[in-house]
Amino acid sequence: MVSLDSPITIVRPHLIEFGVGTASRLGKWAEDKGFKRIFVISDAFNASRVDVLELKGDVTVFSEVTPEPDIANLDKVLAAAEQAKAELVVGFGGGSAMDLAKLAAVLGGSSQTLREVVGPNKVKGPRTVALAQVPTTSGTGSEAGIRALITDPETQAKLAVESILMLADIAVVDPALTFTVPARTTAATGVDAMAHCVEAFTNRKAHPMIDIYAIEGARLVGKYLARAVRDGNDAQARAGLSLASLYGGFCLGPVNTAGGHALAYPLGTRWHVAHGAANALIFPHVLAFNTPSVAEKTRAVMEALGSSVSDDVASVFEAAYGFCETLGIEMTLSGLGVPKDDLDAMADDAFAIRRLLDNNPRDLTRADIRSIYEAAY
Incomplete structure (x- = not known):
């Protein structure tokens, strides 16, 4: 175990909105920032209630996030992100959606591939889009982190990407979004x-x-x-x-x-x-x-x-x-x-x-x- 005087680096999303009923604050934040093209990454269920975020402008929703997302799922996300040409990427769902949003934010429009960024601190900056995270489950804590995990179907292993560039600009944690979780x-x-x-x-x-x-x-x-x-x-x-x-x-x-x-x-x-x-x-x-x-x-x-x-x-x-x-x-x-x-x-x-x-x-x-x-x- 390390001691009290051991060096440590702590990171947090730049802004955290917490509490029942805060989901709509994302729309106000995005509007104040002037974001007009927004790309939401979600699963089918949460995509059906994206209106709770009150996002304005040109909103594209990717609704095909799968549990334990693999490289093929990421490739679909990146293709959709390319078409959306968004200024803001939003992860709206569980850890799978939020991890994909992190990767879309740093790989979209980048010359780097997934393989090139696996590991710590290999993502090249600067990031050109904003990133928001909205969890709908209480488990992964991915909204607060700088890691993303993708399954390699060939090796059946998790590929872990870690970068400060995947830190959210805003995390909106609205417990009301979890009421429907079985x-x-x-x-x-x-x-x-x-x-x-x-x-x-x-x-x-x-x-x-x-x-x-x-x-x-x-x-x-x-x-x-x-x-x-x-x-x-x-x-x-x-x-x-x-x-x-x-x-x-x-x-x-x-x-x-x-x-x-x-x-x-x-x-x-x-x-x-x-x-x-x-x-x-x-x-x-x-x-x-x-x-x-x-x-x-x-x-x-x-x-x-x-x-x-x-x-x-x-x-x-x-x-x-x-x-x-x-x-x-x-x-x-x-x-x-x-x-x-x-x-x-x-x-x-x-x-x-x-x-x-x-x-x-x-x-x-x-x-x-x-x-x-x-x-x-």
């Missing part, structure tokens, strides 16, 4: 937001400047997630989760996630398990595995989630597993349709994600990963 999705995405916070809090790169967001994000999930699952129209609970997701996004830039996300990714790339559901299933296994290396912080996490645990790995696992299971989340790989004969390939894929595994507070060997998948089966 209970099961609310549960999974809420645990994803919490996993961002927990993995940052227990990370080898954990920093006191980020810890305050991380532990508060976990506390918000512990307080409000079950309420939102029970009643999707509970405005206070939805706002609590939206804030937790935003705080998780704050954690991702300077610290990032670790082993939990590394093990979750193959579920999405190989078997198209929703990102939130994958993280929820893996969360208790990796949290328990890491406990011997970060016992004090693990206790703080479980207290934030409403459970008192000892340093015993079994008690941590049982409490974390119970937290997820009582939300109605499927907690077995077999229940998600993952075939057992794919566990070895999944372990190979996860073990290759060094950008995340190297952050984990306890070394995860390939055998450890395989054992976790076996236990989760």
Whole structure:
């Protein structure tokens, strides 16, 4: 773990509008900035309610965002962006829409290809269009971050692009947009937001400047997630989760996630398990595995989630597993349709994600990963 005097760089969207009913503020902001050509990137459902943003001028809506977007989906977005010739790009949806919006903002009209910008700080500036992000789920925190993930269908691996040039000019976080999210999705995405916070809090790169967001994000999930699952129209609970997701996004830039996300990714790339559901299933296994290396912080996490645990790995696992299971989340790989004969390939894929595994507070060997998948089966 790093110490209080360790250098760290914190980034935020230049403007954050937060609270129920704020979605329409994007239109006013865009009008004040003089943007007349606007390109909205969304999925089919959210495209049908783009009017809530009150955008004026020539608005083009791309409505074909897919979960866990791949290179082909990005190519479609870039082709549509080229036609729109927008001054403002808007990501309107979950993490998939917002990640595609980041890439459209920096690759549209650029001579660089996706392959040339994979990795940290490879995007060449300046960015020529403005970028706005409007999340409609409480999970990824992508509205606050500078990373975008795209699946390579050939390798079934995530390609990660990181650049300060993908930071939003404005993020509009309106919890009312999440009222329609089904209970099961609310549960999974809420645990994803919490996993961002927990993995940052227990990370080898954990920093006191980020810890305050991380532990508060976990506390918000512990307080409000079950309420939102029970009643999707509970405005206070939805706002609590939206804030937790935003705080998780704050954690991702300077610290990032670790082993939990590394093990979750193959579920999405190989078997198209929703990102939130994958993280929820893996969360208790990796949290328990890491406990011997970060016992004090693990206790703080479980207290934030409403459970008192000892340093015993079994008690941590049982409490974390119970937290997820009582939300109605499927907690077995077999229940998600993952075939057992794919566990070895999944372990190979996860073990290759060094950008995340190297952050984990306890070394995860390939055998450890395989054992976790076996236990989760």
